[in-house]
Amino acid sequence: MESCNRTRSCSGERRMELVREVIRKEVQDWDSEVMISARFKAFSGQRSDWEPRYHFWRDLVIKIARRLRIFIIRPSVVKNVWFNQGGLSPLCIDDVLLEMYNAGDLSCSNDLIDPKGGQLTQLFHKVRHLLPLSKSAIPSEDEFIVSSLLEEKCIEVVKLLCDCHWTSSCIITMAKFQVICEGPKEASVILSHFSKCGKAKYLAIRRQDLIEQQKTY
Numbered sequence: 001m002e003s004c005n006r007t008r009s010c011s012g013e014r015r016m017e018l019v020r021e022v023i024r025k026e027v028q029d030w031d032s033e034v035m036i037s038a039r040f041k042a043f044s045g046q047r048s049d050w051e052p053r054y055h056f057w058r059d060l061v062i063k064i065a066r067r068l069r070i071f072i073i074r075p076s077v078v079k080n081v082w083f084n085q086g087g088l089s090p091l092c093i094d095d096v097l098l099e100m101y102n103a104g105d106l107s108c109s110n111d112l113i114d115p116k117g118g119q120l121t122q123l124f125h126k127v128r129h130l131l132p133l134s135k136s137a138i139p140s141e142d143e144f145i146v147s148s149l150l151e152e153k154c155i156e157v158v159k160l161l162c163d164c165h166w167t168s169s170c171i172i173t174m175a176k177f178q179v180i181c182e183g184p185k186e187a188s189v190i191l192s193h194f195s196k197c198g199k200a201k202y203l204a205i206r207r208q209d210l211i212e213q214q215k216t217y
Contacts, residue, residue: 015068019082022064030085042091050092057096058105062146071149072185074142097144106144112192145189154193157181 029035039057043050064082065073079093090096100106160180166172174187181187194200 016081018067019064022067023060026060026063036085036088040085040088040090040092043095053092054096054099057090057093058100061096061100062105062148065146065149066152071146071153072189073144073146075144076142101144105147107147108144112145112189113196114192150189150193153181153186154190157190158199 023030039053043053061073061078061082065071075093075097078097079089083090083093097106101108157180161172177191178184178187181190191200
């Protein structure tokens with residue numbers, strides 16, 4: 001089976017086919033009742049007791065998201081859809097996502113720089129995140145960004161721009177950028193990442209109609 005070429009053209013049924021395909025490939029004993037009981041239970045005891053299971057779930061989450069060609073995930077979908085096994089969901093997934101968040105494998109929208117904000121706003125944001133604190137609970141929002149897959153997507157977008165002969169003197173409209181990024185939400189996250197790295201800058205021309213553009217570097 002081939003993965004989805006465009007995330008928005010991929011139906012829910014097709015997505016689940018891909019999820020099951022990854023699980024069957026990576027976890028040959030997925031249907032074992034003994035292993036389900038061992039893997040799905042909540043984390044307890046010292047870190048050394050549950051760390052192997054954490055690595056198992058972390059790697060599986062990333063592999064499935066990569067196959068689906070997405071870098072934004074919903075914890076509720078991960079827990080109750082991807083890994084639902086006969087009505088059972090892993091009790092440890094919330095802890096897995098929290099560990100991923102604290103390790104920098106996941107981020108949330110509050111961690112992103114607003115590319116539409118001024119330089120002072122962006123500077124305050126950078127200072128606030130110089131010393132990230134360990135969290136005891138994942139943020140309440142229900143969407144998270146897989147850091148490694150965001151990096152991969154950004155590389156892909158840069159390549160597409162280069163193939164279109166975009167240079168540091170070029171400006172691309174937000175509408176075109178959203179098409180390249182496969183959606184407005186994805187484009188917003190990628191533009192934020194580019195702005196943080198100094199690779200792009202948001203521009204807006206206010207006439208009767210707002211014209212939004214992005215300058216690449």
